[in-house]
Amino acid sequence: MSTYAQKKGFGATLWDFLTTVDHKKIAILYLIAGGFFFLVGGLEAVFIRIQLAVPNNDFVSAGLFNEIITMHGTTMIFLAAMPLVFAFMNAVMPLQIGARDVAFPFVNALGFWLFFFGGIFLNLSWFLGGAPDAGWTSYASLALHSKGHGVDFYILGLQISGIGTLIGGINFLVTIINMRAPGMTYMRMPLFTWTTFVTSALILFAFPPLTVGLVLMMFDRLFGANFFDPTLGGNTVIWEHLFWIFGHPEVYILILPAFGIFSEIFPIFSRKRLFGYSSMVFATVLIGFLGFMVWAHHMFTTGLGPVANAIFAVATMAIGVPTGIKIFNWLLTMWGGSVKFTTPMHWAMAFIPSFLAGGVTGVMLASAAADYQYHDTYFVVAHFHYVIVGGVVFAVFAGTHLYWPKMFGTMLNEVLGKITFWLFFIGFHLTFFIQHFLGLWGMPRRVFTYLPGQGFDAANMVSSIGAAFMGLGVIVMLYNIIITSVKNVKVGNDPWGDGRTLEWAIPSPPPFYNFKQLPLVRGLDAYWLEKMDGKKGMTPAEPLGDIHMPNSSFLPFMMAMGLFIAAFGAMYHVNDKAWALPVMIIGLLVTFGSMFLRSVKDDHGFHIHKEDLMDEEDKGVKA
């Protein structure tokens, strides 16, 4: 496989990725695109911290600052964290359940391209008259009055990438329900698969409210409706509700896969079964469930009234319980294990106190009365960065190091990995710890500057220095990736030596059909069980036979691109541009034409024949 790939020219490789429906390649696409947007969002963060490093700074203007913070938040949540999490779900989940691909490979590719084009659309706003500037929450009272097309870019871009996320989530659900290998019961699924499952269910229920909100906002801004305009009988609070009914589950959509990755890392490097597996599953489901009952904790100060505030405050605090269960289980997994301090394990161990701090401030914020004091100060900024960076971003770094060999067949350098870790870890706490105090001292969030002599100067400087450390850590990791790829030293099935789940039982990277014969799963940690019985690999559950594979297709790219084009038309239609309507129609034609083609043209895929599979085995022996 790999020699075959190397012989291909650049054009052929590019075409391969543009048309692929293979979950492993789509994972790589998500990793690259998500990584790119992470760098863009990171750059924006650095600009924010430069502007705030000293009082009365004029590095950027107030208006530009609003654009930068809006794009930083939006990019990081929707275009960096989500796709990076999706990258690992795509790369690992089908392997963990012993499947040859996801249930709908074509839809998987479509989901990626929709996300990608949505993200590009959103970011093109920088070059086309200004980025959105109403905050990542885009509250209607601000957004409806934002001049220019910035907020339109937000609405249409998120709508397109949101569809991609939604169909991706549905795809994962169907895959996990229907495509588990023989013997892989629900209660034998690795925890990362479980968290993928619950996350996908959250996506299924949380994205429709966002879609509805964005549609209403689109009508308000582009087609003259008044859903959110109180002067004309609308209600601006409805947007806040719709946004947070989506928004709070969204933060759990991000953190649950992170929990999943850490739940893989702790057992692997403690060389001990995950403590309390069934309580972990229970806690995951419970968090998913409660995640839908708490959204109004973001709106305590909008005047919902004491009864509503009390109900949502108590519900919010209840989430701390299942989260606590998880923390104790991870600690007890390490307890008495023979711990190996690899790079992923560094991230995992640092995650516990960091995330815990974020959870504790979360419970503080959840006390509605106290939140009147904290709300819209840097205390909130500190809270959500502790949970999102200390939880999700740490997990993305950990997962990158852990799964790099599985995705690319090479091992990232451990020394550089640890340097990245220490730089980022120190930088993270330097940046955000002090922000708790800035908030308590009264510094409001989303301000572009502050006056000297208010007691904010030193703390802001410290915070900005921390950001530089984080930036350095990321640069070291990029360097690590480059030298690892250049050296290109291939590794075997189980490069960490202590892999427990099915993905470590097959080559790195796996052949495009994943499993020559579907494995028989005899319990939790299926591969570990076989290793303990002295076997080298999994026992096959079926005789060697033909494998049915889907064909590559360029249509997903076309469908997504059509919507991308149509979005420009819809947006400039407002300015009475003559070309706007035709552009919109052409775009929609491209999308619906591609869908029509897909529907009428039968594509039955192809078979890998038994004989070819045996051939490859012989070749493998010779090489």
Place this chain on the structure above:
Amino acid sequence: MANQQLNSGNPRVDIEYRRKKNAEEMRYQLVSFALMIFLTLIAFSAVYIKGFTAWFTVPFIILLAVVQVIFQLYYFMHMSHKGHEAPSLFLYSGVLVGAVTILAFTTIIWW
């Protein structure tokens, strides 16, 4: 995939069993079809007959609609059959999330 045994090896047994099953299924479908028409008639007459206030007819019609949806799901879309645990789980979760949203909107935004 592997957990669905379509054939028992003896084709005759299978066909006879299926025929019986299908007849039973048909009966259920007809009964619920008749019931649904009946419910629809009731709904129409509730509006048609003078003397009921809107405070009675509107909730009453909604109630009938819910009953019909359940019939539809269970008898026509085969949710009563085995192997529909996952769809029903997701359906009910969706209903729950939707209900919480509507409850919140009706209690703290609109009224």
